[in-house]
Amino acid sequence: MLASSVLPTPSIDPIHSINPAVIGADLSDCCGEERSPAAVSSVCLDKPLDWRGVAQIANGARLVLSPSARSRIDHARALVEQIVERRIRAYGVNTGVGALCDVVVSPSEQRALSRNILMSHSVGVGEPLRREETRAIIAAAVNNFAHGHSGVRLELVELLVTLLDSGLIPEVPAFGSVGYLSHMAHIALVLIGEGFVRDDTGRMSAAGALQRLAREPLVLEAKEGLSVVNGTPCVTGLASLALARTERLLEWADTISAMSFENLRGQAAAFDADSLALRISPGLSLVGAHLRALLADSGIIAASFGRKTQDPLSLRTIPHVHGAARDVFATTAEVVNRELASVTDNPVVAGTLASPRVFSQAHAVGASIGLAMDSLSTAVAEVAAMAERRIDRLVNPLVSGLPAFLADGGGTCSGFMIAQYTAASLVAHNRRLAMPASLDGGITSGLQEDHLCHATPAALKALEIIANAERILAIELLAAAQAYDLQPADLSRAPKTDAIYRSVRAVISQYRDDRPLAGDIAAAWAFVHEANPGF
Template sequence: MSDIVVDTHLGWREVAAVAEGARLRLSDAAKRRIADARAVVEAIVDKGIRAYGVNTGVGALCDVVVDRPLQRQLSHNILMSHATGIGAPLGIVETRAIMATAVSNYALGHSGVRLEVVEALVGLLNADVAPLVPAKGSVGYLSHMAHIALVLIGAGRARVGDKTVTGAEALAAAGLAPLELGAKEGLSLVNGIPCATGLAALALKRAKWVLDWADAIAALTIEALMGNPAAFDPVALSLRAPSSLQVVGATLRERLAGSGIIAAGAGRKTQDALSMRAVPHVHGAARDAFAVAADIVSRELASVSDNPAVVGIPEAPEIHSEAHAVGAAMGLALDHLAVAVAEVAAMSERRLDRLVNPLVSGLPAFLAADSGVSSGFMIAQYAAVSLVNENRRLSLPASLDGGITSALQEDHLSHATPASLKALSVIENAEAILGIELLAAGQAHEFRQEGRAEGTDRLYRQLRHVIGPYADGRPLADDMALSADLIRTASPD
């Protein structure tokens, strides 16, 4: 895997690649921007220009002036007091995504941290050192980044290989020395929304594969149920304004072209249930929602999210207090993406129910060859229903949660990071639900002899390369885990 280079900023695919192990490095242009912004901060300190978080307190303490001898202590103390995460830690991939996004934000050249601070974050990434970051306890962004930044000063804890070590030990493993932070660096290390944005990049990558798999699996199920492909006719779908609906319809037609099973079922049904007939409409709408979310995440990665932001030159320094770290667009986008993926997964469960229900499938009950002695996929459908309902609860919008913090100073909260975490949970459930449908559709094809289409046979063979037919001879949960992992780690053939 080649190095990912931060020149202007990273894209969401690049963030996901670094999260999954790619090395990161800064271009010379990025290094110059970081150094230039630091020179502006130093000029602000030298000139005594009042600047939030540089020579004042933070939050509701923004009007308290901090004298120059205490500005380093302010940066140190911000990390200590803001590291308030709770519960189990984020995974290594999630932590790396946040770190990569933070580096990308600093590379824009408006944060004012020293180059050595950014290079230390890059050094941790490239040495496979992952700070231990509790997943809960943040209404926006502060605590997650504080736990990452602790390791830079030799505090906190981190994972190195399969061991959890102190921050000082983690730095030593990466060949780095603890940093002493300067003015503004404590605030810049916890500020902005790299947490929400990094997690969103992962959500986009996984959601893209979920949507690709959903189209392919739906085709395999529709074929197994001898569905009526008339609903996917290009003339019928062209009556809608151009959108992803037509893209999904074309995918279904390609997958089902030449199917002997479909041909054998011709004329049996005037139209299918909506969980089959409306696949282009629901999956297409979800793809449109994905495109909106991807555009917003891309714009966020190209945007400064620090407060305050540094501009100008040392001779004419400027610092702007604003609200770029609020992340309202990110919260709304990830809430929307979560709802879209949840709907795709809910439709998958409805198709699964039709596969296991002999009243509508024309197949053995619960896809068990020896019904009665064997229960087949009966309880797997229960599991899918459970996850569909969990997704329904998770799809309530985080962006409307509200709350008031910091003594009325932060009296509007957009909850972008909780929205990203929630979207990842919905996507994980969708991977599991679609995995169960894939298993059931593959099992249904064991009872069809009329001949699959080439497009569905590719998918069937991809499944069977990993998981064989089911006959109640092994715990079905193991197959379900393998199937979900296939969806998570590969694209459909």
């Protein structure tokens, strides 16, 4: 079979292991709707979403507001109206923003303030975010409003949900945020008939999109301009996607590393359960169990028993490195879920209609999630860096015991020689990207905002590192499959690694320098990105 960059439609959802407590079957409980099991998956926003719910919405599920969420949103709006009526001083409601926080804004100017905030904060540059990234941010923003402390009108939130349902996704430039402002400003522009949206057919004006939806542009009321740009929806939305992709990547990393370990005749004692139990790490224990299952009944491993005292670190420390990354993943997931459960607006409204309260604080600053994204980036980059070391061992005849560079034939074929260069380049790029965004600092708004956490940039570069890591693993997968083709015929693969090998060979044939290898790498990336690693 010839290699192909077009794979069959995968049989599993790209975002897997979704928490059933937030989708489909529970809609009748929290949203008062009955749905058949065949209905399009939906996420009901009653209690705060978790990262899996946000990722599900990002990838196409419907977002449905529960009655209690609607009630909380309405109550918070009523509090804002009381604050305006009683002229209780509140940042961004009846004052300017940033360094203008002490400038009082009259009731007649509050609509203009809200609109002007959107205009002045829409400063993004660069290529637009991908569709699923913008959907994730919108889902996280709706989640934040549904806490009932922001004070936007229900009709504003419903219009955001309508955009998700319609597939008319705001065009949001990727760069320009030191924390959270510009991305949400570009999303909110669409609500007032400004900016642009994209759908499956291309680009259109926001005004045209609202006409298609038979909706009038909103006129923003007091506080709404600030609320729609504030908080941490940008980083929590992007972080939820990063977690979903990392979860899949780590499963593939275990699977592909097992294939390389088998090809390189590793000593299975490195994965002994009693030995690994001496180091306390949930991730290490899990990876060790995965590797033992993957390599069970391997004829290649059995034939290699006792031939070496111990393997190089890129082989025998797979449980330790992958396990450490899984532990970081678990911690990051906890941080993101805490962030989604938190109120991250500024100011926050609370209390009763008789006694409304305003808290002007720094809850919109995403220090904890920025640090978590930096940590996840480093963990993924390390997993990918070790994968590149295994690729090098597979192609190096001095250590692999296989033909040089896994090439077919003599010196006329280069095989995977230069593919290893590509992996090394991506590892180096990840190393540059993994520098912590949290330490970048900076001073903005006339010294009023004199410490910056760069949480959203941390999430954006985490997504880039994950994409590079997927490509590195794709190259390792190709090299491992090629190495199997070159093993002696009388040595059998483990049943589980054999199943992966056969799945790869169903779409990508053995490489013989007979086509550009870039096409194989693209096809292998698609396989890693979409297919089921077997767990």
